[in-house]
Amino acid sequence: MNRVDFMRQLESLLQNISPTEREEALQYYNDYFNDAGEENEQAVIEALGNPAKVAENIKRDLYGAGYGDGVYQKAASSDRAVVQYQQPDLNRIPETQKQPEKTGVPTWAIVLLVIAAVLFSPALLGIAAGIFGTLCGIIVTWFALIFSFGIVAVALLILLLVLAVTGMMCLWADPVVSLGLLGGGLICGGIGILFLMLTVAMAGIATPAAVKGICSLFGRMKKK
Amino acid sequence: MVFNTGSALLDAIVLAVVSKEPDGTYGYKITQEVRQVIDLSESTLYPVLRRLQKDECLEVYDMECAGRNRRYYKVTSRGWAQLRLYESEWRRYSDKITGLFEGRIDLSAEMDAGKLAKNDAVEGKTDPEGSGDQL
Numbered sequence: 001m002n003r004v005d006f007m008r009q010l011e012s013l014l015q016n017i018s019p020t021e022r023e024e025a026l027q028y029y030n031d032y033f034n035d036a037g038e039e040n041e042q043a044v045i046e047a048l049g050n051p052a053k054v055a056e057n058i059k060r061d062l063y064g065a066g067y068g069d070g071v072y073q074k075a076a077s078s079d080r081a082v083v084q085y086q087q088p089d090l091n092r093i094p095e096t097q098k099q100p101e102k103t104g105v106p107t108w109a110i111v112l113l114v115i116a117a118v119l120f121s122p123a124l125l126g127i128a129a130g131i132f133g134t135l136c137g138i139i140v141t142w143f144a145l146i147f148s149f150g151i152v153a154v155a156l157l158i159l160l161l162v163l164a165v166t167g168m169m170c171l172w173a174d175p176v177v178s179l180g181l182l183g184g185g186l187i188c189g190g191i192g193i194l195f196l197m198l199t200v201a202m203a204g205i206a207t208p209a210a211v212k213g214i215c216s217l218f219g220r221m222k223k224k
Numbered sequence: 225m226v227f228n229t230g231s232a233l234l235d236a237i238v239l240a241v242v243s244k245e246p247d248g249t250y251g252y253k254i255t256q257e258v259r260q261v262i263d264l265s266e267s268t269l270y271p272v273l274r275r276l277q278k279d280e281c282l283e284v285y286d287m288e289c290a291g292r293n294r295r296y297y298k299v300t301s302r303g304w305a306q307l308r309l310y311e312s313e314w315r316r317y318s319d320k321i322t323g324l325f326e327g328r329i330d331l332s333a334e335m336d337a338g339k340l341a342k343n344d345a346v347e348g349k350t351d352p353e354g355s356g357d358q359l
Contacts, residue, residue, distance in 0.1 A: 021274075028251055028270050031295055035252035047266040054267040061271035 003033050003041050006051055013055035017062060025058050142207070150199040156192025160185045229262055231272075236310035237261060238272050239281060239303055248285065248298035273297060281306050 010029060014022045029048075036044045048054055117124070163185025171178040229237070241257045242249055255269045276282040281303030286293045299307065323329040 024274065025270060027295060028273075031250065032252050032255075034292060035250060035294070044266070049265065049267060053265075054270075057267045057271050058274075061275060 001045060003045070006045055006048075007033075009051035010055055013051055014058065017059060021058070021062060029054070142202075146199055146202045146207075149195050149202065153192045153195035153199055156188045156195060160189030160192060163188065229264065232310070233314075234262075234264075234268075234272055235276060235281075236307065236314065238269070238276060239299060239307040239310065242282060242297050243299045243304070243307055245298075248296035250294050250296055254297065276303065 007026065007029065011022070011026060014025060033041065033044060163181045167178045167181035167185060169178075170181070237258055238254065241254055241261075244257075251270070251273065254273070255266055258264065258269060259266070273282065277284055277297070279302075280300055282297050283300050285296050285298070287296055288294075320329065324331075
């Protein structure tokens with residue numbers, strides 16, 4: 001058997017594999033003969049064995065029954081020598097990789113937060129100022145109301161005094177007018193007392209309660 | 225040879241041989257060089273080269289040489305990574321076997337440590353019962 005016979009037999013034995021694989025294999029063995037040189041032709045044919053054996057080796061690998069199962073990791077894990085040392089290694093690598101990841105995520109989050117804070121700072125400042133202003137407004141309005149109610153109460157009580165005094169003074173000169181003045185003065189005094197009660201309630205009861213409520217709210221937030 | 229060469233080791237040897245030539249090398253030369261290291265049938269090598277090529281550990285290119293095209297094989301970056309893995313795995317593997325042969329690994333010490341650990345576990349379980357009897 002010479003080189004041409006060998007190649008022809010090999011080609012016919014590889015008819016049932018894909019044309020690409022066949023071409024690849026034939027080119028390889030053609031190269032092989034060329035590189036071995038004419039003087040080594042018989043030696044190569046003897047070393048390769050018969051074409052059937054060569055073809056069998058090629059096909060066995062293609063269908064994943066012989067050396068290697070196509071995928072690299074599979075080929076490695078089918079080999080015991082590697083498996084026993086590779087498996088603990090595979091477990092070890094993720095463990096050491098996990099740790100930098102755990103610390104890595106928060107730094108990313110911090111960086112993102114800082115960027116977000118810088119980007120949104122005008123809007124955040126505006127919102128904060130708005131909330132602060134509204135709160136100040138509510139507080140000022142509250143105290144202004146208390147103050148004005150107090151003033152109204154004082155004014156009404158003064159009016160009661162004035163009306164009562166004038167009513168008393170003209171009791172004999174004009175009893176009807178005097179009684180009217182006295183009645184008006186007492187009505188004013190009653191309303192004034194109501195306003196005084198409202199002022200006391202707002203200043204002495206509602207305000208401390210509101211302050212207490214806000215303080216406890218902040219206390220809870222601090223605890224959390 | 226007494227020991228047979230598994231597929232992973234064969235891959236490692238072929239990758240190592242090809243990696244010695246930065247510009248690539250060809251099938252016949254690879255076969256002769258591998259045969260200097262291990263004894264294998266010449267028809268075994270083509271499937272290995274083809275598989276390594278499919279796994280992108282080797283890349284091929286054709287270059288004209290003496291009036292005809294010759295196919296060259298070259299290790300890819302993936303092939304280099306695989307080769308490094310094989311090298312370190314081989315070192316661990318061969319160190320242990322050599323250590324065993326040369327008596328550097330003290331098997332009895334490791335066995336004793338294992339037994340002691342087991343005994344401790346058994347004692348820990350039986351102890352509460354023993355103290356209960358005493359009371």
